Amino acid sequence: xxxxxxxxxxxxxxxxxxxxxxxxxxxxxxxxxxxxxxxxxxxxxxxxxxxxxxxxxxxxxxxxxxxxxxxxxxxxxxxxxxxxxxxxxxxxxxxxxxxxxxxxxxxxxx
Amino acid sequence: xxxxxxxxxxxxxxxxxxxxxxxxxxxxxxxxxxxxxxxxxxxxxxxxxxxxxxxxxxxxxxxxxxxxxxxxxxxxxxxxxxxxxxxxxxxxxxxxxxxxxxxxxxxxx
Numbered sequence: 001x002x003x004x005x006x007x008x009x010x011x012x013x014x015x016x017x018x019x020x021x022x023x024x025x026x027x028x029x030x031x032x033x034x035x036x037x038x039x040x041x042x043x044x045x046x047x048x049x050x051x052x053x054x055x056x057x058x059x060x061x062x063x064x065x066x067x068x069x070x071x072x073x074x075x076x077x078x079x080x081x082x083x084x085x086x087x088x089x090x091x092x093x094x095x096x097x098x099x100x101x102x103x104x105x106x107x108x109x110x
Numbered sequence: 111x112x113x114x115x116x117x118x119x120x121x122x123x124x125x126x127x128x129x130x131x132x133x134x135x136x137x138x139x140x141x142x143x144x145x146x147x148x149x150x151x152x153x154x155x156x157x158x159x160x161x162x163x164x165x166x167x168x169x170x171x172x173x174x175x176x177x178x179x180x181x182x183x184x185x186x187x188x189x190x191x192x193x194x195x196x197x198x199x200x201x202x203x204x205x206x207x208x209x210x211x212x213x214x215x216x217x218x219x
Contacts, residue, residue, distance in 0.1 A: 090153070
């Protein structure tokens with residue numbers, strides 16, 4: 001079974017803090033993705049990566065950056081957290097077809 | 111950019127009734143995928159449709175891909191309480207997967 005894990009299920013941070021969200025997959029997938037999920041908006045792609053040290057902007061990259069130093073790990077960074085970044089963050093990894101999602105991190109920025 | 115419109119946003123049905131959610135794209139899709147997210151859970155892949163006019167079934171779930179590869183539907187026959195959750199379609203445009211906003215299904219027993 002594919003396993004995608006995320007470092008935290010719940011996180012509370014203050015405005016202006018730097019936030020790291022970690023995602024690890026154990027299936028040697030090349031493709032990894034970060035989404036945020038908000039009610040009524042579905043899943044919106046923040047960044048994705050098709051290989052180590054490679055990253056591409058998704059639909060809503062502003063305020064975020066990513067890092068992929070190793071194939072199994074894809075990190076999402078909020079350089080200076082803001083209240084409008086309060087959301088559920090989902091990581092996914094993928095062979096060429098379907099995506100496997102992690103459990104999600106519910107981030108609250110106060 | 112590419113968008114996948116999904117309707118309805120929300121549906122509340124009596125147990126045993128049928129349920130359908132629809133997705134539409136203004137441009138042709140390479141394929142379309144469907145995911146289910148249980149309350150408090152994460153999206154889980156259900157199926158992928160690739161061919162024009164394709165129909166696939168999984169027990170009480172029927173998935174269709176339109177002839178023009180611009181629309182798709184998921185139909186659940188005789189819903190059960192275990193069907194509750196949010197159903198997402200995701201359309202592929204080249205190497206990009208774009209999710210619909212999802213349809214929340216509630217089943218009243």
